[in-house]
Amino acid sequence: xxxxxxxxxxxxxxxxxxxxxxxxxxxxxxxxxxxxxxxxxxxxxxxxxxxxxxxxxxxxxxxxxxxxxxxxxxxxxxxxxxxxxxxxxxxxxxxxxxxxxxxxxxxxxxxxxxxxxxxxxxxxxxxxxxxxxxxxxxxxxxxxxxxxxxxxxxxxxxxxxxxxxxxxxxxxxxxxxxxxxxxxxxxxxxxxxxxxxxxxxxxxxxxxxxxxxxxxxxxxxxxxxxxxxxxxxxxxxxxxxxxxxxxxxxxxxxxxxxxxxxxxxxxxxxxxxxxxxxxxxxxxxxxxxxxxxxxxxxxxxxxxxxxxxxxxxxxxxxxxxxxxxxxxxxxxxxxxxxxxxxxxxxxxxxxxxxxxxxxxxxxxxxxxxxxxxxxxxxxxxxxxxxxxxxxxxxx
Numbered sequence: 001x002x003x004x005x006x007x008x009x010x011x012x013x014x015x016x017x018x019x020x021x022x023x024x025x026x027x028x029x030x031x032x033x034x035x036x037x038x039x040x041x042x043x044x045x046x047x048x049x050x051x052x053x054x055x056x057x058x059x060x061x062x063x064x065x066x067x068x069x070x071x072x073x074x075x076x077x078x079x080x081x082x083x084x085x086x087x088x089x090x091x092x093x094x095x096x097x098x099x100x101x102x103x104x105x106x107x108x109x110x111x112x113x114x115x116x117x118x119x120x121x122x123x124x125x126x127x128x129x130x131x132x133x134x135x136x137x138x139x140x141x142x143x144x145x146x147x148x149x150x151x152x153x154x155x156x157x158x159x160x161x162x163x164x165x166x167x168x169x170x171x172x173x174x175x176x177x178x179x180x181x182x183x184x185x186x187x188x189x190x191x192x193x194x195x196x197x198x199x200x201x202x203x204x205x206x207x208x209x210x211x212x213x214x215x216x217x218x219x220x221x222x223x224x225x226x227x228x229x230x231x232x233x234x235x236x237x238x239x240x241x242x243x244x245x246x247x248x249x250x251x252x253x254x255x256x257x258x259x260x261x262x263x264x265x266x267x268x269x270x271x272x273x274x275x276x277x278x279x280x281x282x283x284x285x286x287x288x289x290x291x292x293x294x295x296x297x298x299x300x301x302x303x304x305x306x307x308x309x310x311x312x313x314x315x316x317x318x319x320x321x322x323x324x325x326x327x328x329x330x331x332x333x334x335x336x337x338x339x340x341x342x343x344x345x346x347x348x349x350x351x352x353x354x355x356x357x358x359x360x361x362x363x364x365x366x367x368x369x370x371x372x373x374x375x376x377x378x379x380x381x382x383x384x385x386x387x388x389x390x391x392x393x394x395x
Contacts, residue, residue, distance in 0.1 A: 009085070009164060009196060010072060011033075011058065011164055012070040013054070013058070013068075014068040014069075015032060016028055016030070016031045016033075016067035017029060017065045018050070018064055028057070029220035030221075031054060035198065037194075038194040040190050041197065041199065041214075041215055041225075042199045042208075042211030042213075043215045043217065050217050050219075055168050055200050057069065058198060059081055059086055060086070071086070072163060086163065086164045086166055087157035087160045087164075088157070089157050089165070090153065093141070093149045095152060099140070100139065101140070102128075105127065105128065105155055108156060131155040133155060147178045147181070158189065158193065164197070165195050165196065165198075167186075168200050169201055169202060172203075179206075183209070214226065216243060234384075235249075238251065238381075241382075242295075247350065249295045249297050250294075252332070253267065253268060253293055253377070254272075254291070256290060261278075263275070263281055263284070265292075271333035283384055284374055292374045292383065293376075294372065295372070295374070295375060300372075301347075301349035301367060302351070302368070303330075303349050303355055304366070310366070313362060314331060315360065316330060316357045316362075316363060317329045317330060325353060326351050327348055328349040329346045332365065349365065
């Protein structure tokens with residue numbers, strides 16, 4: 001195709017902050033982030049975490065309260081949105097209903113370039129063919145399906161050949177099957193065109209599978225940025241550990257008691273005890289006696305019907321088959337009702353389908369020690385040392 005090849009620009013956010021209502025609401029709190037040329041970065045977090053506000057500031061649709069935004073070598077903090085070389089794809093497609101698909105895709109070129117009409121039409125036609133919508137150019141948006149509209153929105157961004165692509169939850173309005181198809185399409189386009197992209201989503205599966213790096217925000221603060229596998233295996237704090245992954249990481253309040261080359265972890269009312277030994281203990285550094293939060297993902301929990309003296313007894317509360325695996329919801333502890341008191345956390349094990357204990361069965365639970373995490377009860381920060389320590393995002 002004849003789409004112009006170019007070197008995409010890097011993106012730098014330096015102390016980016018956004019306040020509303022005279023400073024009473026801090027939507028984005030001093031975010032620092034560097035994105036390389038051609039890098040695809042996904043941004044994820046709970047509702048209200050500041051991810052869309054950050055994207056709108058990059059686009060020039062919101063003005064930062066403080067901080068700077070650089071695209072390539074240019075500081076664009078005070079540059080009007082129309083003059084920034086960025087293209088944005090929205091959740092609601094933002095197509096002009098009275099214009100044809102051809103006119104929708106050409107509109108940005110007409111407004112932001114000095115290309116001739118013939119050149120604009122050639123670029124639109126080539127991009128539409130690449131997006132598989134070449135036969136729809138004379139239709140209007142109300143004649144298209146949701147997936148076709150999203151392809152038009154993507155094509156309209158691609159045809160401009162901007163420095164940076166911004167995606168604001170672009171697949172949220174599509175059904176699950178089409179979302180998967182479009183996710184693959186965007187990844188293919190990113191690889192083919194070398195797009196420098198920031199992709200905001202509430203769907204952590206999208207964030208984990210699409211991005212070269214994943215960025216996690218909470219309460220306007222950047223919690224961690226890194227390769228998806230790194231973030232998953234080495235969360236920098238308890239929030240990241242609990243937010244990334246489905247089902248969520250299990251957490252238990254424990255007291256640590258060092259002994260020899262190991263650490264004994266004891267739960268509430270001394271109803272739970274587990275000994276950590278070996279290499280994983282050294283990853284935690286010099287653990288002092290005191291309170292911590294134990295974290296372990298469901299897939300790192302194994303269940304048996306007995307025989308392991310170091311395992312933790314538990315009672316099966318719920319068995320949830322999901323097809324490829326079974327989820328076991330467990331009450332940990334010596335008593336058959338688990339921890340005393342209301343609000344005891346469910347402990348989830350993700351096991352193979354041939355593990356099918358009955359409700360109420362007593363089982364033994366063991367952990368993959370290499371995947372056990374400890375978090376500080378006060379700060380929520382991961383307790384690690386040396387090379388195993390996760391790298392937190394700049395605060």
